[in-house]
Amino acid sequence: MKIQQLRFLIEVVDSGLNVTLAAERLFTSQPGVSKQIRLLEEEAGVTIFERSGKRFTGLTAAGEAMTRAARRVLLEAENFKRVADEFRDESAGTLTVATTHTQARYVLPRVVAEFTRRYPQVRLAIREGDPHRVVENLQRGEADIGIATEALASAPGLVSLPAYSWHHLLIAPAGHPLLAQDALTLQTLASHPLITYDPAFSGRSRIDEAFRRADIEPNLVLTAVDSDVIKTYVSLGLGVGIIASMAFDSQRDSGLVAIDVGHLFGANITRLALRRGALPRRFAMAFVELLAPQLTPELVSAASREGGQSYDI
Amino acid sequence: MKIQQLRFLIEVVDSGLNVTLAAERLFTSQPGVSKQIRLLEEEAGVTIFERSGKRFTGLTAAGEAMTRAARRVLLEAENFKRVADEFRDESAGTLTVATTHTQARYVLPRVVAEFTRRYPQVRLAIREGDPHRVVENLQRGEADIGIATEALASAPGLVSLPAYSWHHLLIAPAGHPLLAQDALTLQTLASHPLITYDPAFSGRSRIDEAFRRADIEPNLVLTAVDSDVIKTYVSLGLGVGIIASMAFDSQRDSGLVAIDVGHLFGANITRLALRRGALPRRFAMAFVELLAPQLTPELVSAASREGGQSYDI
DNA sequence: TCCTATTACGTCGTCCGTAAGTATT
DNA sequence: AATACTTACGGACGACGTAATAGGA
DSSP states (O other), X not given: OOHHHHHHHHHHHHTTSOHHHHHHHTTSOHHHHHHHHHHHHHHHTSOOEEEETTEEEEEOHXXXXXXXXXXXXXXXXXHHHHHHHHHHXXXXXXXXXXXXXXXXXXXXXXXHHHHHHHOTTXXXXXXXXXXXXXXXXXXXXXXXXXXXXXXXXXXXXXXXXXXXXXXXXXXXXXXXXXXXXXSOOHHHHHTSEEEEXXXXXXXXXXXXXXXXXXXXXXXXXXXXXXXXXXXXXXXXXXXXXXXXXXXXXXXXXXXXXXXXXXXXXOOEEEEEEEETTXXXXXXXXXHHHHHOTTSOHHHHHHHHHSOOXXXXX | XXXXXXXXXXHHHHTTSOHXXXXXHTTSOHHHHHHHHHHHXXXXXXXXXXXXXXXXXXXXHHHHHHHHHHHHHHHHHHHHHHHHHHHHOTTOEEEEEEEXXXXXXXXXXXXXXXXXXXXXXXXXXXXXXXXXXXXXXXXXXXXXXXXXXXXXXXXXXXXXXXXXXXXXXXXXXXXXXXXXXXXXXXXXXXXXXXXEEOTTXXXXXXXXXXXXXXXXXXXXXXXXXXXXXXXXXXXXXXXXXXXXXXXXXXXXXXXXXXXXXXXXXXXXXXXXXXETTOOOOHHHHHHXXXXXXXXXXXXXXXXXXXXXXXXXX
């Protein structure tokens, strides 16, 4: 049994049982993959793939279990290499962070600034996408760290930790009548045209939930991925905006006034996720600590190892 | 990086940094091992072994961490094979149980009888030794299951579960004055010549502890590994014996009388141990369940995966 | 008929074993 | 001087790529 055979096996499974596609992704020849799969099956004495003639049509029960076991082996093999990398050059390498627009635009800049100062040799890549994209990036091992408010907590194969808590702000042009209100309610809010985030972004679920629970239909005139877009249209008088607290800067956003509406929509927890079982490199843990000081390297290291879902044979 | 290189690395470390010995144990040539180690170091770009000239004198910090990581890879590789074995032939294979004399002689026979009836295809091997030997067998992967009353709970690299509880018996020839005593005390006991287990066996630690706490010096005239030896000498009138409750059978041991002295020495818990992270085969779990019905396969399977000690780089 | 996996075959790499060399105790 | 690792070299196996073949959709 060779590591590469396991790699082939996993790639075939992840390519939807298409050996040709798997071979392309592995930058090798299709017959080579085919043969190694066969050799693996012979050595194990077990049929991994259900075949109808020459097509792979599914995984046998053995194949399911062996795929899971193979993933573990590969994960540990990656970790081995990562340990070596760590010692070869403590402070060089690549750190890929998958996150959403709001985080990338308003939260990460100060973290990135400090990080690149401390680790000038680390190539930092930020992948922006919606929360499900973030999850996917992590699951595939294409990103080391994921940061998002949605989708991370329950994703299989990942561990997530709370990074920080925030709430929503209402923004409106200076002088807007809503700003003079004493106790703002959802009812009042619903009587104005609203601009906020796209579904699945930046705590939008909390907003929907609050209105639904109150059985009020908000008047959403525009939704955006991007807080800047929201602010722009609010400035133009198209409506009042609801944005994440960290997206507002009273200096930069002069002309707009923000008031706290945390009491209406509750607190949001932005979480940080890692692939379960994948040991983060030291500089990755440093990045995490810069983002959320309570997440010490020890804590993050322990979390990455914790709770491997037990798999039965 | 190849699995075999990791195997070589671990064997060299476990051979006390002696490459020649490692090569012998691996049934291969010494230069081959030497070369693969070197290749591994080159590929990783890291020095694993400290050398003084041509001798290996120690592990570098990187070597320590990489050794730990390599062990994990190998453990998962073994698990992969075990999964394959499980499916190739659900009910064939080898089960090695490491245990102490008392367990092997008095507890396991009924378990083994039932097990071999249910799994006639499984080759069952019982390795007898003192508790530290049991631990060693497990740690080296030479045994699948360890059963002992001592040493298992705190052993690194193992997980242990309580199997059953027992207590000590006092045995004496029929008619012995001690048997007529109403409330037996340590003090009374100490006034007779005693025969019991060797240190580190069958709850001997509890016996020592009880006497030490009462600040009484017992008169140990003979110690043995083996309850049968103890019974023999008790029959000969050399003294009174203290043995494990499961070692006495009033039928077979006629001529001897036993009384419970659990109130003097407390309860002993015989534990069952597995190598941490090593997935037991189904028949191994069946063996465990026969021994201790409360240890269900689900529970054992979960335990084997639990609490991987986190390792830092 | 197209697509996909297997079979066949030649080449290159690499792993392993033997033998000689060199450094350390 | 003995022991232990490294270097050198030759042989054999194995992995991979190309080309041809067979089996399904």
